[in-house]
Amino acid sequence: MKRIAFSFVLLTFVYVSGAQTIINRDPEIKKMVDDISKDKIEQHVRKMVSFHTRHNLSEQNDPAKGIGAAWNWIKTEMEKSISVSGGRLEVKFEEYTVGGQGQRISQEIKLKNVVATLKGTDPNDDRIIIISAHLDSRAALDNDNTGFAPGANDDGSGVATILELVRIMSTKKFSATIIFMAVSGEEHGLYGAKYMATKTKQEKWNIIAMLNNDMIGNSGSSETLLNDNMRVRVFSEGVPAFETEQMASLRKYISGENDSKARQLARYIKETGEKYVDQLNVTLVFRNDRFGRGGDHSPFCQEGFTAVRICEYNENYDRTHKIPAVENGIQLGDLPEYVDYEYVRKNAGVNLATIANLALAPYEPVNCGIVTSGLTNKTTLKWESPAKGIKPAGYYILMRETYQPLWEKKIFVTGNEITLPYSKDNYFFGIQSVDAAGHESMAVFPGQAKRQSGTN
Ligand SMILES: [Zn+2]
Known part of the structure; x- marks a missing residue:
């Protein structure tokens, strides 16, 4: 009697939990995701580190060292894909002035973002999807512009991902326009992203999604010693940073506090990313960013665009913004040997699948x-x-x-x-x-x- 009861319970359990997930992949998107090379990502990260520092106040005219060398190299790397794009890829610098009295950058200087635009194939399609990472780096001190600041993970991992996506996606045709952006100024106050967000708002660009990738290559935590390259976070705002009174009143009426556009984008990234990338859980964090930390998606949110941050699940505070040195037997510093390139590959896949699916999709209802x-x-x-x-x-x-x-x-x-x-x-x-x-x-x-x- 007992045995019969047990079987019944077991059967009921199987019945309740038995619904499987059906995965329908677009073979073209799958092929692009499979093309992402972990080795190329590593080469790009190591090249970024070879500039010694990409500090915002570092040398702009040395061909091998400093932020200027990084600008030129990133632009040249992106330009390699122009020929395979059938003339649809355009690469340029966006230059702007930052700093001045009383600011974190005390004197006025010019910085550059490197922007590659892959034009959509339908001239009537004005939608734009942006993927962004920051190319500047820093070690411990705000104004140390000569010390070794490798920035392998922060944010070499993001820039390497963008370069890999330019290489792969430029050969394919999408209805919407895709912009691959490597910005400067992040470490001193999101200057490069702010410049782009203000400009695009003024020029009324129809940006439907902005994916900020900042630190997507570290898989182990400091202190708690977790090791996991099977989870990545997507941060999204709930109540929008940009909200008119009318928007707020509608949000309250329809109880939309968990259904901002950024949150719809986060859910979209989870569904699409997990469809195309195996062994990765896209974990949605229902806040705009980490406590006390900023990211390049925020200026876009503030201008009313739909923007999220993609970031590793575990952070290692022995590495981020530290001068490379051994202290108490622990290696400090954001060095390339501590980046988990297989993890970056998977996170790059999440980005690619999301952008491609969105750029091929019809407009929203x-x-x-x-x-x-x-x-x-x-x-x-x-x-x-x-x-x-x-x-x-x-x-x-x-x-x-x-x-x-x-x-x-x-x-x-x-x-x-x-x-x-x-x-x-x-x-x-x-x-x-x-x-x-x-x-x-x-x-x-x-x-x-x-x-x-x-x-x-
Ligand atoms: Zn960063």
Whole structure:
């Protein structure tokens, strides 16, 4: 009798937990992800370290040392892909002035970002996706512009990833434009990213996603001695840094505090990254960044763009911003031998898969609304097809319990309205456009649907 009861329990368990995950990969994206070379990433990191320091106040005119040498080398590396891009890749410096009295950089200097733009194939597609990393480095002191500051992980790992993605993605065609950006000025106050965020806002660029990669190559923690190259963090803001009164009032009405655009991007990165990269858990951190630390995504958030930070799960404080030296038997400093290149390869794959999927996807649906009038145990969602780009083959309706962090159901529909037998009060919903090959836009969290005359 006891044995029968046990079998029953076991069967019930299998039944409840038996739903498998179906993974449908686009073979082209899979091939690009598989092309990412851990050895090339390591070569790039070691080359960055060979400049001795990439401090923002370091030498700009020495061909082998200092930030100027790094600028020129990164630009030259990116330019190698122009010929294979069929003329779609453009590489240039963006120069700007920073510093002055009372600032962390006390005298005015000029810094440069290196920016590679891979133009989208559809001239009517104005969407831009940015992947960014910072090329400057520092050791212990703010103003030490000559000491060895290898910056292998911070942020050689991010820059190496960008160079690898330029190499691989420039041979492929995407509807949307992709910008690969290596910025200066991060270590002294996010100057390079601020310059780009202000400029792009003024020029009204349609940036749909900005992925900041800062420190994606360290897999072991100091103090707690964890070793794990199977987890990476994505930081995203909840309540947006840029929010008008009208946006705030809608957010409160629809309980959208966990459904900012940055959070939809974070969920998108998790779903897409884990689809294409094996042995990696994309862990969503529901805060904009680490305590007391800044990142280049923040200026973009402040200008109202959708931006997140991708960062290693474990940090090693014996390495970051330390002068390379042995102290009490511990090697300090951000040296290339401590970067886990296999881990960087996987994190580069998450970036590539996300950007490619997004750049191939249709535009998001527009005017997405949830009908909140009327007492009903159902939910009606309405949306309009995007006016630009390819026509979606259909839409995914996403849903989850309100207390769950990630979408739980994904329902394919055609048309522009659906009524589901679930109460609008008990779930959150999202709407994505999808093309015939399965590339999804980011999810849109519906606002209140406009009332139609004659209904309440
Ligand atoms: Zn950094």
